[in-house]
Amino acid sequence: MTVIVKDLREATDPYLDEPSLVNQLIYGKEAEKRRQKSEKEAHEDRLERLWCQLKDMYPDQKGKGS
Numbered sequence: 263m264t265v266i267v268k269d270l271r272e273a274t275d276p277y278l279d280e281p282s283l284v285n286q287l288i289y290g291k292e293a294e295k296r297r298q299k300s301e302k303e304a305h306e307d308r309l310e311r312l313w314c315q316l317k318d319m320y321p322d323q324k325g326k327g328s
Contacts, residue, residue, distance in 0.1 A: 281298050
């Protein structure tokens, strides 16, 4: 399970990397870049909280058997 969570933390969402052309036309190029940046930061924060919750729920099991 840890491997899957680690992969999710390292993966980047391709939709968050490139600003939407439609949103650039609606909100303006700079506003869309700011919105995209804040959305990406919020996404990373959610993944970090999920990771911390999983670490608390499933502590290190080394030497404890199966």
